Amino acid sequence: MATTLVLDASSGAPLHEQLYQSLRTAMVTGRLPSGTRLPATRALAEQLDLSRNTVMTAYTRLLAEGYLVGRHGSGTYVADELPERALSARRVQAPPSARRANPPSLSRRGAALAALPPPFPSDLGVPGSVMAFRLGVPALDAFPHELWDRLLHQRWRRSWRDVLSQREPRGFLPLREALANYLATSRGVRCGPEQVLIVNGTQQAMSLVAQVLLDPGDAAWVEDPGYPPARSVLLAAGASLVPVPVDAEGLDVEAASRLRPDARLAVVTPSSQQPLGVHMSLRRRRALLEWAGRTNAWVFEDDYDSEFRYVGRPLAALQGLTPDARVIYSGTFGKVLSPSLRLGYLVVPEELIEVFVKAKTLADVRSPSLEQAVLTDFINQGHFSRHLRRMRVLYAERQALLVEEARRELRGLLEVGPAETGMHLVGWLPPGVDDRTASERAAAAGVVAHPLSVYRLQTLGRGGLLLGYAAVPGPECSEGVRRLRQALG
Missing domain, CATH: 1.10.10.10 (Winged helix-like DNA-binding domain superfamily/Winged helix DNA-binding domain)
Incomplete structure (x- = not known):
């Protein structure tokens, strides 16, 4: 042998x-x-x-x-x-007589899910390596990967046993403490660590809110135009959507009150409206909170990219305006660090802590432990704040470049102006130009440019293309604008 x-x-x-x-x-x-x-x-x-x-x-x-x-x-x-x-299971071919002849039998909820449109706008076949002009993607080329790798290995060597045995459904306590401190300082959020719940991104946050606070048939105010995945989550929960127009002051609370004053939930992006980028005025914020308090409704505040504000001081969160605000506050690290991190957080009022913890436990027990521990070190050692400062400078530069290139190359084809906040710009097409057709032509030219109409439910208006710039380095930005000119010209 x-x-x-x-x-x-x-x-x-x-x-x-x-x-x-x-x-x-x-x-x-x-x-x-x-x-x-x-x-x-x-x-x-x-x-x-x-x-x-x-x-x-x-x-x-x-x-x-x-x-x-x-x-x-x-x-x-x-x-x-x-x-x-x-x-290795042996693959067995079922005989023809045993194969299902009829479509699967679904529950009413399953049938409703099957009928929903795709929750995320399609990138129309543009290769994933192309960054111009994808939405919601941070500067992956500026991600501190060597630092993250070092923190990961340090955490694993120091406390791998604690990481593997972590069973708290609310999330890693040191991370919740770090987040409570950060949110109080940077966003004016009123909370203690016991109110912070670590979730797997904004989608799970929205899903938990819909599960806990809505019954089938309940009305929910949604911004129009607004974020399609949020609408899909609400529809999947059986909610009745109430599209509310958005103007320069954000969601029109008076119009919403006329449409459905009995709504149980309002879903808003007050710091940087998705997709228009406007911020909700103080007058509208107070009116929204007053409505929620008067009708025992709730507000879901999606604060998805408020860290990136380029003009003036950061706006305080809606949640912190009054001590008794009926607001569930949500944030994500997917827009700040990496979409693949899949970590976000909810801040819930004290009276809802227990039921949200139960809902999270039933959903997936808990979020990944090692990533939470590394993120805690990233925040507590000051790296998170430094990273945000660098990204604000970088994103402001990339936005300015996109505006400059668009003004030079896209005059008469697409009107692109600066924005005070966010990670994308709205490019306005000439009146009468269909933005879906323009988006398809851009995709054929190798550029991702989502049509604004996909974000609308009822409101009409000028067509536009959404251009994400955070993940687009200078040379790729210039090339992307050149391809847009070819596609739209």
């Missing part, structure tokens, strides 16, 4: 690891068939000129993993069933 085993004394791999791999390969490939009796450890050690401990280490691992079986008084044999066979 020794001739079937390949060991290399000059290799950096330990000899017991090489012996294990050689034996395992011989068994999996059939060179050592099932039922073959292996030499005793002492005999194989002599054949291969190895120490007996080296052979025993390899045998012990193979026994533990099920490749070998020991028979008392007889020896060690190759197992009849190798682990690979137990882990």
Whole structure:
């Protein structure tokens, strides 16, 4: 048998690891068939000129993993069933008579889900490597990956056992404490760490709110134009959507009150309206809070990218305007750091803590622990604040470049002006030009430019294209604008 085993004394791999791999390969490939009796450890050690401990280490691992079986008084044999066979299910083709002839039977909720349009606007087949002009994507080229890698390894070495055993559905307590401090200082949010709930991004936050606060048929105010995924979550929960027009002051509370004063929920983006980028005036904010208090309704405040404000001081969150505000506040790290991080947070009033924790527990028990721990270190060591400061400068530069390039290259085709906040701009098409057609032509030219009409439910208006700039370096921005000119010209 020794001739079937390949060991290399000059290799950096330990000899017991090489012996294990050689034996395992011989068994999996059939060179050592099932039922073959292996030499005793002492005999194989002599054949291969190895120490007996080296052979025993390899045998012990193979026994533990099920490749070998020991028979008392007889020896060690190759197992009849190798682990690979137990882990690989045999594909069985169902006979034609057994195949389902009818469509699947769905619940009413399942049928409603199946009928929903895609929650996220399509990128129309543009390759994922193209950043111009994707929405909601931060500057991945400026992500502090080396720092993040160092923090990750430090956290794992320091407290891997605590990370693996973390079971709190509300989230890692040190992270919730860090967030409560950050939100109080930077956003004027009134909360303690017990009110912070770590979630898997804004979509889960919205889903938990709909589950806890809405019954099927309940009315919910939504901004029009507004964020399509939020509308999809509400529709999936059986809510009745009430599209409310948005103007220069944000959601029109008076119009909403005339439409459905009995609504149970209002979903708003007051700091940077999605997609128009306007901020809700103080007058409208107070009117919205007054309505919620008077009717026992709730407000869901999606504060998705308020960190990126380029003119004046940051606007305080709606949640912090009054001590008893009936507001559930939501934020995300997907827009600030990376969409793949999938960590966000909810701040809920004290009387709702218990029910939201139960809803989160039923949804997925808890969010990933290691990412929470690393993010805690990132915040507490000051890296988060420094990263935000750098991104504000970078995004302001990238926005200015996009505006400059558009004014030079897209005159008469697309009107692009600066914005005080956010990560994208609205490019206004000439009157009468269909923005869906323009978006398709842009995609054919290799540029992502979502049509504004996708964000509208009822309101009519001039067509536009949404241009994300945060993830677009200078040369790619210039190239993207050039392609837009070709597509729209």
